[in-house]
Amino acid sequence: MxxxxxxxxxxxxxxxxxxxxxxxxxxxxxxxxxxxxxxxxxxxxxxxxxxxxxxxxxxxxxxxxxxxxxxxxxxDVTKISNNGKVIFGSTVILINMDDNNADEVQYKIVGDDEADIKKNKLSINSPIARGLIGKEEGDIANIQTPKGSVEYEIAEVLYL
Structure with a gap:
């Protein structure tokens, strides 16, 4: 199962x-x-x-x-030692490298049932989350969006 x-x-x-x-x-x-x-x-x-x-x-x-x-x-990510790697349940602070005026954005990677973009909760199966999983703080992630590829720098990974 x-x-x-x-x-x-x-x-x-x-x-x-x-x-x-x-x-x-x-x-x-x-x-x-x-x-x-x-x-x-x-x-x-x-x-x-x-x-x-x-x-x-x-x-x-x-x-x-x-x-x-x-x-x-x-x-429960609070019980996992934070090694700076993006995993399920972690909260990721991203900087959009393609937009000089962009503020940092913060997303929590959650299950499908919990996903709610208005609350900055991304489904583990979303393109952004799939592009971030396994990456570490300081890495650059190329995320495919409907408007094309966007580069995000992973500024910080939190296990909250």
Missing amino acids: NRVPMTVEGAEALQTELNELKKVKRPQVVAAIAEAREHGDLKENAEYHAAREQQGFIEGRIQEIEAKLSNSQIV
């Missing part, structure tokens, strides 16, 4: 969602179904059908999260 890498924060977020679904959402939808049943004829009972559909979504998401957590390999 292929283990999927996941950060500690990513696993905690999924566990929190799972607890919410099991302890709050699931009981709410069961109560809604019971209440809708009391209204009589189920064939034309929109509330009943909506609640059953919602129950299907909740149960599907619970199974999906449980599968992701069981197939995950939790990587």
